[in-house]
Amino acid sequence: MLTAQQALDHLLSHAKPVAETESVPMQATLGRVLAENVNSLVDVPPLDNTSMDGYAVRTADTQTSGSILKIAQRIPAGSVGTDLQTGTAARIFTGAPVPAGADAVVMQEDCAIPEGSTGQVQVNVVPTAGQWIRRRGEDLTSGKTALTAGTFLRPQELGVAASAGLTHLNVKRRVKVAAFFTGDELALPGEPLKPGGIYNSNRDTLLACLKSLGCDATDLGIVPDRLDATKAALRTASKDHDLIITSGGASVGEEDHIKPAVTAEGRLDLWQIAIKPGKPLAFGAVRKSEEPKDGEAWFIGLPGNPVSSFVTFLLFVRPFILKLQGRNSAPLQSYTMRADFDWLKADRRNEFLRVKLNGNGGLDLFPNQSSGVLTSASWGDGLVDCPPNQPIKSGDLVKYIPFDALLK
Template structure:
């Protein structure tokens, strides 16, 4: 049975920015902070890093025609009918190139071995019968039981990668399969972008670390763990500055410490304009900051700016996320992750959404663009977590993706929705 989600949100106030506008502003500001420093790494050590330069192949892959099957290499024209018998002139194993094939003969060949000059196809051994030769020693003749076609079971030279061809583009994140492809073209080392250096802290006197007693009015600091994990998944070097008390002087001191030696400062909480929200005045004193209200749900408040470094004349970018755990999680995926990609030479847009069928209903449309925590069910449809509150972190663990739902659009079971896999948002 399709589930129903309640949506109760007041209409957005004037001045809210669309997510598209926020991304344009963020990526424009992040480009001057693109990391120029490169590292030369052993390919073995490059997993998860961002490639700094195009990898171009210096060879063809495969370097020569080879067989994808155990069998017999021959000329197709030499087998005009099933049952044709040919003498076996040579035996070719992988790593041991054979001689040019004489007309009217076949070569016993094994998977991965180079196809000898003169042969234009391979007949797999299941379609052949080995026969004794005239001396009765066996294996000197082969009966071919089917008529072959030119090119069958032959992997052509360069069919995977051509010499001079682009293997991996600059700006891509290196996956396990990309490591294998780099090795295939003989790349023992790769030029990668230095990891972004990110300083992370949370604000709030109510925050307590797991393992400590939980006094009345306190909560455990989940954002510290979630955001640190997201930063690490994005390939960052993270400096954890812990919890900063709700005081202006402490917040200013934390910002100064965070700016030195870091490319980005990421905070959670304290981005409103209440008496206990000190991030804005502290950042204005140490640099500059803008508080944006995004027309998104969850995650409306977002702080963005920069903080002066004391050790040089540079600055570190500053991004302040809301304190609610789901708001912080979703806002990171939608705004911080694109900034980190731009800083590493990549592109800042969100991954393309996949059209999927809804197995839930959202009868009351929100006036903001809404990102619902969902997952695929056994029927290949998306079902939504029943409680979409920004404080229910269980929904983010349960989900494998988000539905990007336009403002003002209700959802009925069977409707087509825009599905964003969490794997693409986190690791794109």
């Protein structure tokens, strides 16, 4: 069996970003991937402005504490003042342009109005040149790159695009993913459970994961445990999708039809990896039609156990989708943390243990690490990446991967 890293490298070596792009109104681009560099249409800010309420002054006029200046003008945000003359100050408010001639802003807390005066200000600190002034173009410069191709557009990126004066963005089309779930024991919440039946938790978990990544996800439902039904579902899914994801039927039992179905409708490149949970992971491709020119849809078969399905999605499907999207993705975040638990029954496979941050700077272990106990993932904050044949003793340093890093 391949190691987790070997399997991931294999998947990523096949993934190619989708080529199609579209121009979309900016407010509709949340969760999309930028297809080209975006240049700012303006300087941001457009003029030197103050970051504080206070008084714009000349430092040459305020060489000593207690300097008294005439208040010559008042400049609220959205207004432009006149040139500041020697011996004067401008009452100024956050965001307002700093008048020509001023080289510092003194915040109002450091100033006072002299007793009995109606048009003067006393500057009680000696300002330094440039203080509390935001310079023209210090955020964005007109004509320069504001956002780079491959950026996943979050609320903050939309704010940058708006400040750059843009109304539309050219983005990659959404990656189209079809998902179906195998198992005659499965039922949807709200349906009566037959003897031996269980509710299908993987459907909601995986579809939510796909949507959180900005995919166009199609739910093809539950497919009966029959080879002909599995093959038919693969043919349907392949036609209009970039990727097919299945859950269940990926093992080697008599009722597991994923392997022969994918082999019949396409090809299987990878089968089983040396991790726990999640050993029966499959990767391959399904023909879109009998015509080779129509291409293939990628296929990833996940285990049926809910924790196995969730963990393998995070570790393998997510980075594969990020590459299909053309996203600029940073290396997976992990941290060295202290284990406040014992895990002495080391497995020969790479284990991913569900853990939670405690109030003492360490990690606690969920007591039941079964691949069927999904509450371990809901309870936990992340995973401990435990190498093969590696026991863990309380106090050991371990590799911790937070769920937050795996769900964006």
